[in-house]
Amino acid sequence: MSMNYAMPLELGGVEAALNQMYLPPEAAELKQFLDLHIILPLCQEGLLDSYSADPQYLGDSQIPQAVAIQCGGKWDFKAKLVCWGPEFVPQEGLLEVREAPQVFQIRPPAPQLSVEKFLESFWLDYADWNDWAYALSERIEAENPGQYEHYNEIDAAYAGLLQAYCVADFNSSGASFDSISKHHPRTESIIAQAQSGDARLIYTRSLSIVEGTRLTSFYEYQLQQQAGVWRIVQLNYVNDEGKWGIL
Known part of the structure; x- marks a missing residue:
């Protein structure tokens, strides 16, 4: 598993355990790409001004089954990264x-x-x-x-x-x-x-x-x-x- 910050540091997140979550490597890479190369540029362009990432757990697993990302501003941005479980569909x-x-x-x-x-x-x-x-x-x-x-x-x-x-x-x-x-x-x-x-x-x-x-x-x-x-x-x-x- 790969450690990932729920709120990326580049968008104001802190290096603290409460801001950390562990994701399968492919999901971690995808979230990082979304955060740094899609969402961050939109924030820099003034199109987005808020960010939240909600890890969703299934049963007693410590690994999120999915991560729901939502951003607000001039645009309403939504993404859901499915990491595993019944909703996961390999590409x-x-x-x-x-x-x-x-x-x-x-x-x-x-x-x-x-x-x-x-x-x-x-x-x-x-x-x-x-x-x-x-x-x-x-x-x-x-x-x-x-x-x-x-x-x-x-x-x-x-x-x-x-x-x-x-x-x-x-x-x-x-x-x-x-x-x-x-x-x-x-x-x-x-x-x-x-x-x-x-x-x-x-x-x-x-x-x-x-x-x-x-x-x-x-x-x-x-x-x-x-x-x-x-x-x-x-x-x-x-x-x-x-x-x-x-x-």
Whole structure:
């Protein structure tokens, strides 16, 4: 088990036994990442001004079954880290390239979808586009090396994906694809949410396994509801150095 401060020192916590709790290593790492690289920057931006972490115990265990984090301010921030027990669901990772669709077809998000269903729809469409684009590029390169016309088709499909899920004036960083999709419902899950009016900040964790190595990535989705439909305003990759737009 790993010792973790319920109230992080960086947010005013004290080095005292009453502020200490012991978590499984993965849960401790996740809480530390949330505290230092998601919540602390939001506090520094003036969006949050209060913090509480409530360890929840099951039976007579000394290890929290879950930790509920809540922050207030201009945004209402909530996260629940499930450490073990009946609510704990191990996160999967994509071990290999999926069978790519022969034709990429977008499933536009329906009105009145919850944030969770909207993101699941986006993750699945993004994964289908990524796998189709990767397979097409590999096939063209094998059959006609040095030919690049197919990238026009890939870029056009990507533009359609953004049109279906993003705000009209979305500023894209450009299409990029890989052997394993960055987003997929099997690998990505919501770890925290913040709300202010019709706007949401959604934080997710994605797991991939490449050549036996476990790779964890964190993302920030800035969402806005427009005419009953959620839209992506910005998608950022988050690490211990900051965040960058990637979509």
